[in-house]
Amino acid sequence: MEVLLIAENLVKEYAPRRLRGADARVRALDGVSVEVQAGARIGIVGASGSGKSTLALCLACVEKPDSGSIRFLNRDLTQVVESELRGIRPQIQLVFQDSASAFNPKFTVGEVLEEPWILQRKLNAAERRERAADLLQQAGLPGNIYGRTASDLSGGQRQRLAIARALALQPKVLILDEALSALDYSVQAQIANLLLDLSDKTVPATERPAIVLISHDLAMAARISDEIVVMQGGRIVERGSPEKIVHEPEHAATRELLACTIGVSAEFNQRPAV
Amino acid sequence: MELLLDVQNLSVRYRPPGGGDVFALQGANLQIALGQIVGVIGESGSGKSTLAASVLALLPVNGRIEAGAVVLQGTNLLALERDELERVRGSKVSLIFQEPGVALHPMMRVGAQIEEVLRAHGGQSKGERRKTVRELLDLIFGGEAERIYFSYPHQLSGGQRQRIAIAQAIVCNPKLLVADEPTASLDSVTRREIIELLKKLQRERGLAILLITHSAELLEGFADRIVVMYAGQIVEEGDAKRVLKTPRHPYTEALLKCRPTLRGSEDVRKHERIPVIAGDAPDSSARSKGCAFESRCAERMKICCEREPELFEIENGGTVRCFKFGS
Numbered sequence: 001m002e003v004l005l006i007a008e009n010l011v012k013e014y015a016p017r018r019l020r021g022a023d024a025r026v027r028a029l030d031g032v033s034v035e036v037q038a039g040a041r042i043g044i045v046g047a048s049g050s051g052k053s054t055l056a057l058c059l060a061c062v063e064k065p066d067s068g069s070i071r072f073l074n075r076d077l078t079q080v081v082e083s084e085l086r087g088i089r090p091q092i093q094l095v096f097q098d099s100a101s102a103f104n105p106k107f108t109v110g111e112v113l114e115e116p117w118i119l120q121r122k123l124n125a126a127e128r129r130e131r132a133a134d135l136l137q138q139a140g141l142p143g144n145i146y147g148r149t150a151s152d153l154s155g156g157q158r159q160r161l162a163i164a165r166a167l168a169l170q171p172k173v174l175i176l177d178e179a180l181s182a183l184d185y186s187v188q189a190q191i192a193n194l195l196l197d198l199s200d201k202t203v204p205a206t207e208r209p210a211i212v213l214i215s216h217d218l219a220m221a222a223r224i225s226d227e228i229v230v231m232q233g234g235r236i237v238e239r240g241s242p243e244k245i246v247h248e249p250e251h252a253a254t255r256e257l258l259a260c261t262i263g264v265s266a267e268f269n270q271r272p273a274v
Numbered sequence: 275m276e277l278l279l280d281v282q283n284l285s286v287r288y289r290p291p292g293g294g295d296v297f298a299l300q301g302a303n304l305q306i307a308l309g310q311i312v313g314v315i316g317e318s319g320s321g322k323s324t325l326a327a328s329v330l331a332l333l334p335v336n337g338r339i340e341a342g343a344v345v346l347q348g349t350n351l352l353a354l355e356r357d358e359l360e361r362v363r364g365s366k367v368s369l370i371f372q373e374p375g376v377a378l379h380p381m382m383r384v385g386a387q388i389e390e391v392l393r394a395h396g397g398q399s400k401g402e403r404r405k406t407v408r409e410l411l412d413l414i415f416g417g418e419a420e421r422i423y424f425s426y427p428h429q430l431s432g433g434q435r436q437r438i439a440i441a442q443a444i445v446c447n448p449k450l451l452v453a454d455e456p457t458a459s460l461d462s463v464t465r466r467e468i469i470e471l472l473k474k475l476q477r478e479r480g481l482a483i484l485l486i487t488h489s490a491e492l493l494e495g496f497a498d499r500i501v502v503m504y505a506g507q508i509v510e511e512g513d514a515k516r517v518l519k520t521p522r523h524p525y526t527e528a529l530l531k532c533r534p535t536l537r538g539s540e541d542v543r544k545h546e547r548i549p550v551i552a553g554d555a556p557d558s559s560a561r562s563k564g565c566a567f568e569s570r571c572a573e574r575m576k577i578c579c580e581r582e583p584e585l586f587e588i589e590n591g592g593t594v595r596c597f598k599f600g601s
Contacts, residue, residue: 041545048432048461154555155318184317184488189532189548196545216461223534223548246536260462261491261536 004172004210005036005059005092010068012054028054029065030234036173036212039205043213043221043242045257046231055231056177056214060094061085073172090116090169093209097178099162103150109136109161110146116168131168139164140194156187163194167209174198174209180220188220195224218254219261222246230254275307278449278482279329279367284342286324286333298324298337300506303585306450309480311473313493313514315529316503319555322486325503326454328352329484330369331359346450365395365446372455374439378427384438385411385423391442410441413478414471433464437471444475451475454486465489469496490530494518502526505556505566508585512592522594525551525567565596577601 012029028051036042036059046052057063058070061077070077072088080088096102103112113132117123123131136143139160145153150161159179166174176195180188199211215221221228222242230238230245232253238245249255286299299321306312316322327333329344331351343350346367351359363369371377379387385407392403411419414437427435436456443451453472457465469492475481485497493500493514500517502510502525510523521527531549553570562568564579571578577597585593586600 047463185490185532186317186529186551189534189550192534193547193550196547199545201545216463218462219534219536222536224545256463258536260466 002038002206003035004038004073006033006069006071007035007055007059007065008033008069008071010055010058010065010070012051012058012063012065014054027234029058029068031068032231032234032236033068034059034229034236036210037205038172038210039199039201039203039208040210040227041199041213041225042211043215043218043225043228044231045215045218045221045228046253047216047257049233050231050253051234052214052231053177054234056094056175056212059173059212060092060175061089062094090120091171092173092175093166093169093171095159095162095166095174095176095179097182099165099179100150100153100155100158103158103161103165105151106149108147108149109141109153112150112161112165113168116165120169135164135167138167138198140190155183156190159183159187159191160194163191167198171209173212175212175214177214178216179213181215181217192220192224199224216257217261218245218257230257275310277305278308278310278347279304279306279484280343280345281305281325281329282343282345284325284328284344285340286321286328287338287340288334289336289338291336297506299328301342302508304501304508304511306482306484308449309476309482310499311476311483311485311497312499312501313490313497314484314486314501314503315488315490315493317488317529317555319505320503321506322503323454324506326369326452326484326486329450329452330363330367332363332369361395364391364443364448366448367450367452368443368446368448369452369454370436370439370443370456372458374435374456375427375432377439377442378435380427383424383426384430388438388441388445391445395446407441407445410445413474414441431464432460433467436460436464436468440468440471440475444479444481447479448481450482450484452484452486455488456485457487457489457492465492472496490518491533491535502529507566507595508593509567509595510593511585512588512594513590516590516592522588522592522599523567523596524571524573524598528570528572573598 010029010032013025013027015025032055044052058065064078110132113135114128117128133143141157141160150158180191195211199208213221213224225242228242228245229236230251230253238251238254245254249258281302281304284299284302288296288298302325314322314325339352344352351362388407389403392398392406411423415422457468472483473496476483497514500514501508504525510526521530528551534548551570556566564581565583568574568578575597583595583597585595587593588599
């Protein structure tokens with residue numbers, strides 16, 4: 001298996017602004033190591049303040065860790081200069097809970113999707129148009145929204161567009177930071193299925209993006225991931241396959257997250273899908 | 275059981291500036307008994323927040339009550355004058371929202387902000403107000419109450435701020451708390467804690483709760499009854515356990531299936547696709563002749579597009595708006 005991204009012993013502290021009192025630093029990451037292989041599906045779960053979003057930002061080179069190393073295809077990202085990062089960032093894409101708020105409100109769906117190619121001077125207009133149509137289809141969006149402005153779309157459609165936009169430059173790693181949590185469950189299910197399609201194992205590992213799903217929702221993470229990493233207080237407290245995490249949780253933080261996934265009754269879920 | 279709230283045939287229409295009326299609520303009927311917990315589930319745009327706001331006669335300016343009544347212990351709130359309404363809100367019925375931080379004054383200690391509610395409704399001296407708030411915070415925060423009382427909102431976590439909003443809402447001992455997605459912006463652990471707090475308040479103070487949520491699993495073991503909304507209509511209503519375990523309306527069934535759970539081993543790994551509801555969410559600005567869910571329904575029949583189903587009664591006093599249960 002090709003290893004894409006290795007983070008070792010990451011430490012990141014923030015100094016929150018206080019009205020008064022000592023300048024207490026918050027250690028958001030406290031010696032975190034993760035490895036992302038080509039085509040992997042990793043779920044990073046934890047409660048608020050566990051450090052999972054900081055980890056996402058560090059992995060996506062948006063934040064620099066205070067210490068530790070992040071190697072992407074054998075280059076240490078904490079050592080490279082900003083101009084070099086420009087070539088690397090497109091390969092590691094980040095989707096947020098409300099990525100759609102970063103769209104230019106005057107841009108059409110087509111412009112949102114094609115902007116990265118224009119900036120990279122990669123394709124001509126006809127090629128861009130064709131690739132944009134492919135992306136819309138891949139993200140499960142109707143082709144006729146190409147000319148509409150992004151603000152006209154529903155919440156679920158906007159989040160699909162954010163994912164399509166993240167896929168435009170064919171990233172090797174797609175990081176989703178609570179990208180589902182703000183949506184209705186019915187829409188979450190659609191986006192989850194989209195992620196499962198994108199990461200389907202019938203496609204060779206090198207041809208599909210690795211997926212890092214950051215979430216407080218263990219039920220959804222277990223459905224999508226091959227490996228679950230549980231964080232608490234800036235540390236990884238447990239990791240393993242979804243089966244192990246769900247059926248033999250060892251750490252109290254894992255058990256607490258599990259207790260929060262209590263869903264509708266088991267008998268109901270045994271019945272076949274509608 | 276004594277009836278507390280009786281929402282009768284309530285219809286609400288919004289007139290957005292761009293034109294195109296939205297029928298947010300169409301003939302909704304809802305009863306809540308004293309001390310009862312009723313959960314309302316549905317997707318965005320189903321009308322559940324409009325239902326919550328109507329219970330306090332708090333619609334946005336472009337919202338209009340077309341018909342119906344909201345009767346709280348014999349008084350129709352929709353017929354009250356503004357000053358009468360203000361006396362009812364907070365003392366008989368209260369509302370909490372998704373984002374509690376927005377409603378709190380950033381430069382005022384939260385203890386004082388809870389006392390302010392008591393002062394607005396009058397009837398207590400300063401010392402009494404302080405004592406009431408201290409006792410309430412003891413109930414809600416336990417050993418931390420003292421520290422919380424003197425804290426500013428920014429010093430509290432999202433879950434703690436929501437507890438403060440709850441404290442403000444119940445400090446005048448209302449009979450009914452309307453909670454509109456109170457946990458949507460919280461993580462799953464904090465979400466559970468807020469639900470447990472609400473349950474405790476129901477048990478210890480006899481508070482009736484109308485909880486609006488899109489997370490049906492929160493209602494398990496919490497709500498007594500569940501109301502399911504779709505496109506501005508109540509499509510199913512019944513005993514909470516029954517609705518969660520054996521949903522009757524095809525929409526309720528599909529909605530509950532969208533949610534992966536960890537109960538069955540089939541939900542872990544395997545990466546099986548999650549069942550989704552086909553088609554797009556309904557457009558509340560257009561009223562169809564038939565059932566609102568018809569175009570997305572896997573079990574549709576000929577009659578479904580011909581006329582609108584009414585609410586048919588099923589076992590245990592439940593109702594379902596579907597021709598599978600009557601015609």
